[in-house]
Amino acid sequence: xxxxxxxxxxxxxxxxxxxxxxxxxxxxxxxxxxxxxxxxxxxxxxxxxxxxxxxxxxxxxxxxxxxxxxxxxxxxxxxxxxxxxxxxxxxxxxxxxxxxxxxxxxxxxxxxxxxxxxxxxxxxxxxxxxxxxxxxxxxxxxxxxxxxxxxxxxxxxxxxxxxxxxxxxxxxxxxxxxxxxxxxxxxxxx
Numbered sequence: 808x809x810x811x812x813x814x815x816x817x818x819x820x821x822x823x824x825x826x827x828x829x830x831x832x833x834x835x836x837x838x839x840x841x842x843x844x845x846x847x848x849x850x851x852x853x854x855x856x857x858x859x860x861x862x863x864x865x866x867x868x869x870x871x872x873x874x875x876x877x878x879x880x881x882x883x884x885x886x887x888x889x890x891x892x893x894x895x896x897x898x899x900x901x902x903x904x905x906x907x908x909x910x911x912x913x914x915x916x917x918x919x920x921x922x923x924x925x926x927x928x929x930x931x932x933x934x935x936x937x938x939x940x941x942x943x944x945x946x947x948x949x950x951x952x953x954x955x956x957x958x959x960x961x962x963x964x965x966x967x968x969x970x971x972x973x974x975x976x977x978x979x980x981x982x983x984x985x986x987x988x989x990x991x992x993x994x995x996x997x
Contacts, residue, residue, distance in 0.1 A: 837861075837967040838980050840868065844877035845949050845957035850906060852918055853948035860941050865916070866964045867885070867903055867932035869925075874962020876930035878903050878918075879949065883956045894923035901928040905961045906950040909943050915950060925959060 839852055848854055869877040878901040880886060888907060889898035904917035916935050922928040940946070951957060 808888070809855075816844070827997070831887070837863070837965070839965050840873055841947050841965055842875040843947055843949050843961045844876075845881070845951070845960045846954050848948050849954055850948045850950055851907075853908070853946035855907075855946050858939055858943055858945050859967075860943075861941050862936060862938045862968050863906075863965055863967045864934065864936045866934045866966070867929060868962050868964045869929045870962070872962075872964070876925075876960035876962045876966075878922070878925035878932075879957060879959035879961060880925075881953075881957055882950050884958045889943045894927050895920045895931075897923060901925045903932040903961055905926050905963065906948045907937065907945060908948070909945045911980045915923055922944040936980075 837859070839856070841856070843854065856907050868874040880899075880901050882899040884887075887900040888898050890900060898921070900921040902918050904915060904916050905911060908914075916933070918928055918932050920931065922931065947963070949957070949961065
């Protein structure tokens with residue numbers, strides 16, 4: 808009977824701590840598509856997300872991957888000029904660029920060139936990542952000097968991997984300590 812009680816206490820404590828850890832790990836997991844319209848989501852009309860502290864990856868995605876856009880053109884629909892024979896290095900054409908800003912930080916992420924087609928701009932887009940030291944409101948926008956002639960936009964997949972938070976480890980230790988004290992108390996009673 809004693810062994811059964813010990814196993815029951817151990818199983819219950821493991822189930823509780825496992826439940827606590829998976830709940831917090833799920834809270835730390837994050838994935839969201841951010842669609843930035845090149846006319847609408849200006850620096851004064853950014854998409855704002857309240858993000859938890861952690862490291863986030865930002866991947867360019869296109870319409871085939873669930874996004875609304877492949878790229879945007881700052882000069883109007885179909886405007887491309889002076890591209891090289893590879894469809895790169897255009898003076899006017901399709902780009903993938905966006906601005907991230909939060910707490911005094913602001914950084915533009917952009918394609919390495921201007922391209923002849925939206926698909927080529929998407930294929931050459933460079934993914935990135937950033938880390939937040941604390942919970943922060945993060946703004947995503949398109950930065951341009953004149954928005955009225957813009958067409959298209961940028962689609963991004965923002966994600967964070969679940970990492971057990973320090974509170975998960977503390978929860979596990981607390982449940983273990985309670986289980987140990989119950990175990991010792993039962994041992995003293997018998």
